[in-house]
Amino acid sequence: MNMLTNEITEFLQIEYPIIQAPMAGGITTSTLVAEVSKAGGLGMIGAGYMTPNQMREQIREIKLVTSRPFGINLFVPTEFNVVENKVKSKAANQFLNPIRDQLNLPHKNDFDISAINNAHETFNDQIKIVIEEKVSICSFTFGIPSKDVITELKQHNITLVGTATTVREAMENEKAGMDIVVVQGSEAGGHRGNFMDSYQESLIGLMSLIPQVVDNVRIPVIAAGGIMDGRGLMASICLGAKGVQMGTAFLTCVESGAHQVYKEAVLNAKEDQTVLTRSFSGKWARGIKNEFILEMRKHEASLPDFPVQNILTQDIRKASATQGQQDFMSLWSGQSPRLAKNQTVETLIKNIIAEAEKILF
Amino acid sequence: MNMLTNEITEFLQIEYPIIQAPMAGGITTSTLVAEVSKAGGLGMIGAGYMTPNQMREQIREIKLVTSRPFGINLFVPTEFNVVENKVKSKAANQFLNPIRDQLNLPHKNDFDISAINNAHETFNDQIKIVIEEKVSICSFTFGIPSKDVITELKQHNITLVGTATTVREAMENEKAGMDIVVVQGSEAGGHRGNFMDSYQESLIGLMSLIPQVVDNVRIPVIAAGGIMDGRGLMASICLGAKGVQMGTAFLTCVESGAHQVYKEAVLNAKEDQTVLTRSFSGKWARGIKNEFILEMRKHEASLPDFPVQNILTQDIRKASATQGQQDFMSLWSGQSPRLAKNQTVETLIKNIIAEAEKILF
Numbered sequence: 001m002n003m004l005t006n007e008i009t010e011f012l013q014i015e016y017p018i019i020q021a022p023m024a025g026g027i028t029t030s031t032l033v034a035e036v037s038k039a040g041g042l043g044m045i046g047a048g049y050m051t052p053n054q055m056r057e058q059i060r061e062i063k064l065v066t067s068r069p070f071g072i073n074l075f076v077p078t079e080f081n082v083v084e085n086k087v088k089s090k091a092a093n094q095f096l097n098p099i100r101d102q103l104n105l106p107h108k109n110d111f112d113i114s115a116i117n118n119a120h121e122t123f124n125d126q127i128k129i130v131i132e133e134k135v136s137i138c139s140f141t142f143g144i145p146s147k148d149v150i151t152e153l154k155q156h157n158i159t160l161v162g163t164a165t166t167v168r169e170a171m172e173n174e175k176a177g178m179d180i181v182v183v184q185g186s187e188a189g190g191h192r193g194n195f196m197d198s199y200q201e202s203l204i205g206l207m208s209l210i211p212q213v214v215d216n217v218r219i220p221v222i223a224a225g226g227i228m229d230g231r232g233l234m235a236s237i238c239l240g241a242k243g244v245q246m247g248t249a250f251l252t253c254v255e256s257g258a259h260q261v262y263k264e265a266v267l268n269a270k271e272d273q274t275v276l277t278r279s280f281s282g283k284w285a286r287g288i289k290n291e292f293i294l295e296m297r298k299h300e301a302s303l304p305d306f307p308v309q310n311i312l313t314q315d316i317r318k319a320s321a322t323q324g325q326q327d328f329m330s331l332w333s334g335q336s337p338r339l340a341k342n343q344t345v346e347t348l349i350k351n352i353i354a355e356a357e358k359i360l361f
Numbered sequence: 362m363n364m365l366t367n368e369i370t371e372f373l374q375i376e377y378p379i380i381q382a383p384m385a386g387g388i389t390t391s392t393l394v395a396e397v398s399k400a401g402g403l404g405m406i407g408a409g410y411m412t413p414n415q416m417r418e419q420i421r422e423i424k425l426v427t428s429r430p431f432g433i434n435l436f437v438p439t440e441f442n443v444v445e446n447k448v449k450s451k452a453a454n455q456f457l458n459p460i461r462d463q464l465n466l467p468h469k470n471d472f473d474i475s476a477i478n479n480a481h482e483t484f485n486d487q488i489k490i491v492i493e494e495k496v497s498i499c500s501f502t503f504g505i506p507s508k509d510v511i512t513e514l515k516q517h518n519i520t521l522v523g524t525a526t527t528v529r530e531a532m533e534n535e536k537a538g539m540d541i542v543v544v545q546g547s548e549a550g551g552h553r554g555n556f557m558d559s560y561q562e563s564l565i566g567l568m569s570l571i572p573q574v575v576d577n578v579r580i581p582v583i584a585a586g587g588i589m590d591g592r593g594l595m596a597s598i599c600l601g602a603k604g605v606q607m608g609t610a611f612l613t614c615v616e617s618g619a620h621q622v623y624k625e626a627v628l629n630a631k632e633d634q635t636v637l638t639r640s641f642s643g644k645w646a647r648g649i650k651n652e653f654i655l656e657m658r659k660h661e662a663s664l665p666d667f668p669v670q671n672i673l674t675q676d677i678r679k680a681s682a683t684q685g686q687q688d689f690m691s692l693w694s695g696q697s698p699r700l701a702k703n704q705t706v707e708t709l710i711k712n713i714i715a716e717a718e719k720i721l722f
Binding site: 166167168185186187197200201202203204205206207208209210211212215216223225226227228229231232234235236238239240270271272273275334335336338339359 | 527528529546547548558561562563564565566567568569570571572573576577584586587588589590592593595596597599600601631632633634636695696697699700720
């Protein structure tokens, strides 16, 4: 056992303590997930927005390519006030229609909120797929699943991974029976995983977050946020983490499903160009500043909650990508875009390990 | 040379790459500074608010106790609009008077802004003292001094240390001739050191900031923000820094001049209790949330600039401390207060090195 092989690599049966973050929305292609696992890390399906059928299909696709372990991530359903969000979504469409004009999209005025009111049902169906298809590792974002769900997954020997942004959230994950906890630092791209503390209170840099969590939980801690290379891996381990979860670093890889426009935006960004916004989805997330974020900023507080706003902006994000312009796409990125490269997953992981070993010895 | 002895320890002629952050406002007592240097680190006088005479006195006091090197920090004067701040300070006093009532302080309505209009003169006098008293290391916050000042200090063989919060600011420090640059992560307590980028853009976590700066400058990088122990030191070094600058860790030490109420507030705080505020000084800074911050939040945008607001709140902060209540004091703290201990400087530094060596070997 050295610093790179520890209880995490043993527990997850992987070669290196590197987890590919389960980025939702088409980024974690079967090839990306399989390549990460084949290269010795842990590939993860970002299934947050997937239907049970889509999940089943992707799990089977990956299993055809590799017999190595991989994981899957689900969003724990969050409550939202239906009446309030109906009103808010009407107002939001008024802000969004001028942007639809710019993209030659038809206006939208009504929104059938009942269509997303079955989040709990979908979640239970997703859990069933995880069990049926025997995915050995399942992680959760935006909260902790119910006791029943946890018990059921544990009965099927599925390793459970929670997400936390503060010490309190990490302790709550441990108490609920999670086997591992991913701590998301303020550097992280994409959605904030806070579920107890407000998003402002929970914006803690990894240099502070890792050791304070490690001192307060007994389960292994995985660090996430701004980690891109062997330096970040070794730093996380020095701080007490047992491994890292990397998003942006895999996002710009050849195998990722991110749109080319999106990849290029990250590859050209600087560390001071990401901002926190809830304009795209109704939930706070870190992404590269663009026209959409700036336009919606003045309405930010009055926008509908997740996932309502996310569905409202779907046509806009899609059209913006199709038209090859980054102005109205969600360009989620952590705070280290200067370290992003367009390379294969195999090269990325090889370089991380080579750099880490150089630091170690 | 191992990971703990490098060009920084050689350059600064210290044993360990640990710099005590130059916290201004009476915290860096002569005993604190001397004890840090005697324990093998670099003690620093926070002279930002000091008169030239106070500086001279403290420098001589420290030299009586130790012949080891120590440094001093100055605030580079920042411009502010006198007419605008005259109006703003009148309004601010209206917000502050109800708080003065709570502390049995007399109301204030007028503010003689001309009294602080000689910041450039004071700065030049401070520089003279640094040269006359032969302080071998001088660091700067809130900007980069003029070419003339830099040239003069260099002629006297004084090592110059700049402060940066982004890659751009670090590059600017290098270009201006700084020998070393301290990069301040978003985790850091106290005033933000940003001087080119806005405070929001420049809130970069150290996990992201260190490697991106290291890749873009040739001068040695010192990491600051949330670092409290050997784990933080080793993590910073893995990320490419040559040493660390620690504030909060020294603030709660026995030898620090922080008020007992302040020390206790930090020792009892959690990682999610610090916020960014400009309510105390007119400049954004990270501190533990208290009544003053919450009361002033709604006026935050309209408050006068630094140092006007800082002078306006002086009586309030002082009375709050004297009365032993933390509600109206500035309780600057980084994001790792759970790791703070009340111990001697010698114990702190010994433990950091012991922990770092345990990680290393």
